[in-house]
Amino acid sequence: METVDFDYVRDLVRKRSAIVLENEKSYLVESRLQPLARREGFASINELVTKLRVTGFDGLHSRVVEAMTTNETLFFRDLQPFEALRKVILPELIEKRMSARQLRIWCAACSTGQEPYSIAMTIKEHFPQLATWDVKILATDLSTQVLEKARSGSFNQIEINRGLPAPFIVKYFDRQGMNWQLKEPVRQMIEFQPLNLIEAWPPMSSMDIVFIRNVLIYFEVQTKKEILKKVRRLLRPDGVLFLGGAESTFNLDDSFARTEIEKTSVYRPQS
Amino acid sequence: MQFDEQMLQQITIDVCQSMLGLELLPMSPGNDMAHQLVASVEIRGTRHTIVEVFADDQLMASIAEVMFASDRGSLSEEEIRDAFCEIANMIGGNVKGTYGEEANLSLPVFGSAQDWIETLPQGSLRTTFKCCGHPLTIILREVAAPSAELVGSVTSA
Amino acid sequence: MYALIVDDSRAMRHILRKIVEPLGFQIAEAGHGIEGFQRLAEHPEIELVLVDWNMPEMNGIDFVKAVRANPDYERIKLVMVTTETEPSKMARALMTGVDEFLMKPFTPEMLLSKLQLIGVSMPLMA
Numbered sequence: 438m439e440t441v442d443f444d445y446v447r448d449l450v451r452k453r454s455a456i457v458l459e460n461e462k463s464y465l466v467e468s469r470l471q472p473l474a475r476r477e478g479f480a481s482i483n484e485l486v487t488k489l490r491v492t493g494f495d496g497l498h499s500r501v502v503e504a505m506t507t508n509e510t511l512f513f514r515d516l517q518p519f520e521a522l523r524k525v526i527l528p529e530l531i532e533k534r535m536s537a538r539q540l541r542i543w544c545a546a547c548s549t550g551q552e553p554y555s556i557a558m559t560i561k562e563h564f565p566q567l568a569t570w571d572v573k574i575l576a577t578d579l580s581t582q583v584l585e586k587a588r589s590g591s592f593n594q595i596e597i598n599r600g601l602p603a604p605f606i607v608k609y610f611d612r613q614g615m616n617w618q619l620k621e622p623v624r625q626m627i628e629f630q631p632l633n634l635i636e637a638w639p640p641m642s643s644m645d646i647v648f649i650r651n652v653l654i655y656f657e658v659q660t661k662k663e664i665l666k667k668v669r670r671l672l673r674p675d676g677v678l679f680l681g682g683a684e685s686t687f688n689l690d691d692s693f694a695r696t697e698i699e700k701t702s703v704y705r706p707q708s
Numbered sequence: 709m710q711f712d713e714q715m716l717q718q719i720t721i722d723v724c725q726s727m728l729g730l731e732l733l734p735m736s737p738g739n740d741m742a743h744q745l746v747a748s749v750e751i752r753g754t755r756h757t758i759v760e761v762f763a764d765d766q767l768m769a770s771i772a773e774v775m776f777a778s779d780r781g782s783l784s785e786e787e788i789r790d791a792f793c794e795i796a797n798m799i800g801g802n803v804k805g806t807y808g809e810e811a812n813l814s815l816p817v818f819g820s821a822q823d824w825i826e827t828l829p830q831g832s833l834r835t836t837f838k839c840c841g842h843p844l845t846i847i848l849r850e851v852a853a854p855s856a857e858l859v860g861s862v863t864s865a
Numbered sequence: 866m867y868a869l870i871v872d873d874s875r876a877m878r879h880i881l882r883k884i885v886e887p888l889g890f891q892i893a894e895a896g897h898g899i900e901g902f903q904r905l906a907e908h909p910e911i912e913l914v915l916v917d918w919n920m921p922e923m924n925g926i927d928f929v930k931a932v933r934a935n936p937d938y939e940r941i942k943l944v945m946v947t948t949e950t951e952p953s954k955m956a957r958a959l960m961t962g963v964d965e966f967l968m969k970p971f972t973p974e975m976l977l978s979k980l981q982l983i984g985v986s987m988p989l990m991a
Contacts, residue, residue, distance in 0.1 A: 511978065513978075513982070516981055516982065594722065594802070594805075594950065594968060595722060595726060595975075597968075598967065598968050598971055598975045599974065599975050599978055600975075600978040600979075600982070602965070602982050603955055603958075603959055603963075603965050603966035604959055606952065606955060606966075607952055607955050607956045607959065610952070611952075612805070612806075612808070612950075612951070612952050613808075614711070614715065614806045614808070615715050615718060615719075615806055722970050723969075723970045726970060726972065727969075727970035727971060727972060728970075772876065775876040775877075775879065775880060776875075776876055776879050777879070777883060787875060787876065790874055790875045790876050791874070791875075791876035793874065794874040794876050794877050797874070797919070797948055797969075798948050798969045798970050800948070801919075801947070801948025801949060801950060801969065802948060802950060802969075802970075804950075804951070805949075805950030805951055805968075809951075810951055810953050810954065813919055813948070813949070815873070815919060815920075815921060
């Protein structure tokens with residue numbers, strides 16, 4: 438891939454998603470743009486970028502940004518956050534919300550849906566009493582293409598084979614030919630919506646739990662700070678924030694206090 | 709659900725490419741099946757089919773070298789057959805899984821394709837990839853007649 | 866720490882060994898369920914068994930049934946690694962007593978995620 442083309446794509450991705458592609462990531466850019474270029478009918482990445490340069494921001498630009506920002510994910514990724522949720526966070530919150538009987542959870546970079554569905558299955562499996570509560574999981578992502586896939590609740594065998602407990606496969610999925618379809622009661626718990634973390638956020642209700650895992654790492658310090666500040670405002674005073682294993686609020690936002698639960702870090706607003 | 713060639717291709721890609729890292733390129737099927745070797749598994753349920761995997765001895769050896777993480781030429785004939793049979797087992801099992809009802813999978817059978825029955829009953833599927841520079845062909849044979857006669861389509865080794 | 870791999874394919878046993886050995890396990894191998902029992906008797910310290918379903922002599926499901934019927938083997942974690950992928954078969958394996966179920970084909974990462982789910986200790990894993 439030519440340096441000028443890489444530079445163009447890097448600027449485009451940075452402006453639209455605030456994600457910074459380092460020079461050493463050019464192999465990644467290439468491996469992701471190659472199939473897209475082919476799909477869109479271009480003979481090369483160079484031809485694709487040439488087209489991007491001469492047209493105003495349109496669907497093609499969005500698809501390039503999406504191709505660069507879509508990340509691999511798996512069910513129950515890292516496991517411990519979900520253990521913390523099941524053993525400590527949800528029981529605590531259920532106790533506190535006994536009278537309101539309402540829970541709001543937000544997965545802020547849900548990709549193809551494995552994270553919100555893992556939360557939904559955890560709730561179905563271990564907290565049957567919540568069936569009569571008003572529980573909503575909001576799942577958002579920058580990419581509409583990814584959201585469409587997430588919303589379908591349909592996963593191939595490779596996706597099903599990664600991290601998903603076998604009893605959950607049997608209980609919550611139907612096999613349909615090559616794919617596995619999540620059953621309706623789990624799908625119904627989640628609302629999928631497009632949201633770009635670096636643009637203005639639509640009005641959202643206050644959240645009890647926010648998952649924003651493995652996305653801050655891609656942003657520059659200032660952007661991380663702004664996102665965390667907005668999350669802090671959205672989070673209820675006794676709410677909980679989950680970040681990715683390599684992320685923390687340290688040196689970014691001192692209004693969060695870190696606690697260790699089930700070998701994972703969770704962040705609570707400081708009073 | 710109708711099982712089609714695209715599904716057979718995807719299963720083969722999942723086995724050979726995603727798991728073993730062997731690159732597969734679609735190619736048009738060749739005619740020189742008689743000089744190849746074949747590993748097959750039989751699927752018996754409401755639907756009765758046989759999955760046959762064809763390769764020449766060089767490709768078989770290459771696949772086995774990947775599975776055993778071994779150097780060229782260091783594997784025994786038995787190990788090479790074993791690896792090839794496991795490919796047929798994995799493809800066959802995954803084909804069976806898409807049928808939507810329980811069925812039984814036989815243990816793999818290995819043999820030469822010399823006596824292989826060229827004509828495929830209606831509804832059968834055939835797909836060929838280029839793998840390590842050699843053709844890898846997968847056939848899903850619908851068994852219309854009573855199975856006992858047709859299992860012999862593959863000469864047992 | 867000992868792990869047992871029961872699969873009639875030597876190639877598959879080799880692939881599984883290459884994933885599990887670096888986690889800190891010593892490996893015993895068997896080509897079917899009956900041999901699997903011999904290995905269990907030889908190595909009482911086995912705490913993890915990866916077992917295929919379709920095998921000659923004694924298949925994986927009968928092996929699992931027999932292991933679960935023996936109180937001496939109660940603490941052994943059983944993972945079925947098989948090309949049987951129907952949900953009904955998966956359900957039967959779970960009812961029979963496997964702790965996890967991995968569908969072939971798989972990658973090392975998939976097996977590791979399954980071992981993590983059932984709390985297999987992997988001292989050498991970073």
